Amino acid sequence: MSSPRLRFAPSPNGRLHLGHAYSALLNAEIARALRGDLLLRIEDIDPARCRPELTDALVADLAWLGLTFPEPVWRQSARMSTYRAALDGLRQRGLIYPCTCTRREILAAAGEARDPDGAPLYPGTCRGRPLPDTPHAWRLDMARALEVCPGPFTYSAFAPGEPGRVCTADPARWGDAVLGRKDVPTSYHLAVVLDDAAQGITHVVRGQDLEAATDLHVLLQRLLGLPTPRYHHHGLIRDAAGDKLSKSLRSEALAALRERGASAAELRARLGFGMDEGEARQPLHPTPP
Ligand code: GLU
Numbered sequence: 217m218s219s220p221r222l223r224f225a226p227s228p229n230g231r232l233h234l235g236h237a238y239s240a241l242l243n244a245e246i247a248r249a250l251r252g253d254l255l256l257r258i259e260d261i262d263p264a265r266c267r268p269e270l271t272d273a274l275v276a277d278l279a280w281l282g283l284t285f286p287e288p289v290w291r292q293s294a295r296m297s298t299y300r301a302a303l304d305g306l307r308q309r310g311l312i313y314p315c316t317c318t319r320r321e322i323l324a325a326a327g328e329a330r331d332p333d334g335a336p337l338y339p340g341t342c343r344g345r346p347l348p349d350t351p352h353a354w355r356l357d358m359a360r361a362l363e364v365c366p367g368p369f370t371y372s373a374f375a376p377g378e379p380g381r382v383c384t385a386d387p388a389r390w391g392d393a394v395l396g397r398k399d400v401p402t403s404y405h406l407a408v409v410l411d412d413a414a415q416g417i418t419h420v421v422r423g424q425d426l427e428a429a430t431d432l433h434v435l436l437q438r439l440l441g442l443p444t445p446r447y448h449h450h451g452l453i454r455d456a457a458g459d460k461l462s463k464s465l466r467s468e469a470l471a472a473l474r475e476r477g478a479s480a481a482e483l484r485a486r487l488g489f490g491m492d493e494g495e496a497r498q499p500l501h502p503t504p505p
Contacts, residue, residue, distance in 0.1 A: 218416060223243070224256055233467055234483070237277075237487060238487050255290075257292070281480050300402075312355060315392075315394075316350055332429075338355065364439065376448075387431045409436045420445045424449045430449070470483070
């Protein structure tokens with residue numbers, strides 16, 4: 217079996233806040249328990265929102281928390297040719313099609329149907345149309361994909377200290393998801409499955425807000441012949457009675473907390489992580505959604 221390898225994969229489109237700190241520290245704790253490695257991956261595919269200075273700032277924030285990572289740190293913005301090649305392969309197999317629809321057109325045509333993120337479910341308007349000579353996205357032809365890979369789709373979920381369990385994925389609920397954006401030859405979904413495989417990630421630890429996305433990721437892994445890691449979708453940091461994390465604190469940047477005099481040790485303890493390297497850690501059980 218390959219040695220355990222995890223990744224923390226933030227997008228540098230804003231400063232890190234307490235939710236990121238929790239996810240990063242939990243990744244580190246699980247990596248340590250599994251005697252595995254934890255990589256940092258910068259998910260900066262969005263040229264309009266991701267800025268290099270925010271990447272530098274997040275590396276500094278993580279170092280302040282006590283987290284450093286092996287080099288080289290992958291940046292998705294440097295991997296566009298790999299993503300383009302994967303899109304070309306899917307295109308040659310007739311599994312994606314170009315789409316010129318605007319958000320407004322999709323909203324008007326989708327009716328009530330929504331994807332698991334709450335976005336209008338794409339009604340397939342551009343399916344079967346010829347290649348346009350205007351900028352276009354690339355969408356997965358979900359019906360064809362399910363013909364090629366009929367399922368059932370399962371993956372293993374794990375949680376610290378608990379027996380693993382098998383989850384059933386239902387990728388169809390994402391419909392014809394975007395795999396290549398108008399501005400870059402990938403989307404979050406395509407880049408994340410390609411990079412998890414290319415980096416040999418065995419355990420993915422990320423928030424419950426991405427749990428539904430895993431259904432689509434499992435299908436993409438099958439279509440692309442990639443392994444499926446194990447997944448742990450952790451609870452999100454929420455306001456709770458008792459050891460309260462107020463809304464403003466939860467969304468406040470780590471840098472602002474630091475400037476107000478918080479120490480990294482206090483933050484770690486507050487999030488339920490021990491302060492001493494050798495100490496057994498008591499992970500926080502965040503409030504379920
Ligand atoms: N880049 C994503 C985010 O910042 C996380 C991706 C992942 O962990 O799969 O929300």
